[in-house]
Amino acid sequence: MSTEKKVIQEFVLEQDNELRFEVESKNEKVYLTLKSGTAEVFGTELVKAKTYEFTSGAKVAVFTWNGCVIEVKGKTDVIYTAKETPMVIYSNCHAALEFMRVEAEKDNKRGPIALLAGPCDVGKSTVSRILLNYAVRMNRRPIFVELDVGQGQISIPGTIGALMIERPASIDEGFSQEAPLVYNFGHKTISANPNLFTILTNHLANTVKERLEVNKKTRSSGAIINTCGWIKGAGYKQLLNSIKAFEVDIIMVLDQERLYNELVRDLPQFVKIIFLPKSGGVVERSKSNRSESRDQRIREYFYGTPRNSLYPHSFELKFTEVKIYKIGAPALPDSCLPLGMKADDHMTKLVLLTPNAGLLHHILGVSFSENEDDDILSSHVAGFVCVSMVDTERQTITLLSPQPKPLPSNILILSELQFMDTH
Numbered sequence: 001m002s003t004e005k006k007v008i009q010e011f012v013l014e015q016d017n018e019l020r021f022e023v024e025s026k027n028e029k030v031y032l033t034l035k036s037g038t039a040e041v042f043g044t045e046l047v048k049a050k051t052y053e054f055t056s057g058a059k060v061a062v063f064t065w066n067g068c069v070i071e072v073k074g075k076t077d078v079i080y081t082a083k084e085t086p087m088v089i090y091s092n093c094h095a096a097l098e099f100m101r102v103e104a105e106k107d108n109k110r111g112p113i114a115l116l117a118g119p120c121d122v123g124k125s126t127v128s129r130i131l132l133n134y135a136v137r138m139n140r141r142p143i144f145v146e147l148d149v150g151q152g153q154i155s156i157p158g159t160i161g162a163l164m165i166e167r168p169a170s171i172d173e174g175f176s177q178e179a180p181l182v183y184n185f186g187h188k189t190i191s192a193n194p195n196l197f198t199i200l201t202n203h204l205a206n207t208v209k210e211r212l213e214v215n216k217k218t219r220s221s222g223a224i225i226n227t228c229g230w231i232k233g234a235g236y237k238q239l240l241n242s243i244k245a246f247e248v249d250i251i252m253v254l255d256q257e258r259l260y261n262e263l264v265r266d267l268p269q270f271v272k273i274i275f276l277p278k279s280g281g282v283v284e285r286s287k288s289n290r291s292e293s294r295d296q297r298i299r300e301y302f303y304g305t306p307r308n309s310l311y312p313h314s315f316e317l318k319f320t321e322v323k324i325y326k327i328g329a330p331a332l333p334d335s336c337l338p339l340g341m342k343a344d345d346h347m348t349k350l351v352l353l354t355p356n357a358g359l360l361h362h363i364l365g366v367s368f369s370e371n372e373d374d375d376i377l378s379s380h381v382a383g384f385v386c387v388s389m390v391d392t393e394r395q396t397i398t399l400l401s402p403q404p405k406p407l408p409s410n411i412l413i414l415s416e417l418q419f420m421d422t423h
């Protein structure tokens with residue numbers, strides 16, 4: 001009987017303490033309220049007396065610089081107060097970036113381009129979020145670049161993108177996703193198509209550099225780039241390419257000294273490289289955790305969050321009304337390759353597909369290119385649809401889409417990612 005009641009706990013946090021909790025059970029909701037003092041969640045300030053809601057999968061840290069009292073209502077799976085945190089170090093990084101922004105502003109130059117690197121589950125995304133929140137709280141307008149195709153914070157998994165940050169992330173819903181620039185990579189790991197990843201990263205980097213030039217405030221604010229945890233072998237090469245493409249000035253390596261030393265060895269001296277400890281609060285995610293959080297992001301893309309529901313459209317199109325492409329053709333044996341073609345060039349070939357049952361539940365990126373002559377491969381996308389039915393007899397395909405008919409373009413690019421619509 002008593003287990004059905006919402007448990008209410010009060011925590012008195014001293015200066016520089018952090019309350020950490022996780023919500024794991026399905027359908028469980030946990031409510032957080034700041035009773036007195038000041039506190040922040042990953043750099044976003046809590047509003048006193050306002051209640052924030054967290055659902056299954058949430059892993060949260062409430063940090064206080066000056067002490068506070070927090071009320072937590074509901075069943076958490078883990079909850080404890082930590083006295084040791086790296087927040088002072090992260091805040092010093094912010095101060096260093098801020099110093100560079102002030103200098104950039106004076107000389108009307110580009111502000112710092114900072115990149116977070118490190119293995120999986122060391123808090124790269126969290127530190128990016130903290131640094132962006134601190135920047136925007138200082139009235140800066142940085143660009144956030146997300147290169148983590150598996151667990152990114154922009155759009156849906158399988159993409160890379162950029163977002164201008166104009167206000168702090170919402171405590172429970174992250175950064176507002178207004179007009180992000182998104183490229184459809186179509187896989188949840190870079191290793192699935194490294195050549196395509198290089199092409200898309202280079203395009204994204206050029207666009208971000210252009211955007212930094214047009215707006216004075218953004219130019220001096222610079223950019224924060226988050227990367228994925230694949231840092232060995234070919235993953236390390238991709239990291240070096242991203243650093244070069246974005247002309248990164250400052251790299252923050254979380255938790256791994258080996259990576260730090262490799263970067264010091266391989267990069268020119270003008271690139272500053274800093275080693276940062278990971279927070280003891282960062283939670284390691286299992287394979288199933290990762291897959292669930294990918295599903296949740298796609299679900300939120302179509303249906304929104306409990307607080308901001310969205311109502312997607314479902315409509316039918318004739319096969320003749322769409323052109324669905326897959327990136328990557330089957331490999332040809334070396335002896336059959338045309339002169340001058342490399343063995344892995346096939347991975348960036350566009351293949352026109354005849355709609356078939358194999359497309360069911362797949363995500364498709366709606367390309368911005370209007371005709372086939374445009375560079376479809378490297379064009380960014382207007383958004384995503386999901387295939388909910390393929391009727392080969394009637395030659396129709398049914399799509400779940402955030403927008404009603406017509407689609408902004410009839411050129412659709414297949415993603416490996418799937419979404420089972422259980423609504």
Ligand code: ADP
Nearest residue numbers: 059060061121122123124125126279281282283
């Ligand atoms: P990475 O980007 O390196 O894979 P994340 O920043 O996504 O790592 O962190 C992994 C998980 O740990 C996330 O769910 C995040 O919310 C959680 N987390 C990060 N820092 C803390 C902390 N100080 N206390 C509690 N949870 C945290």
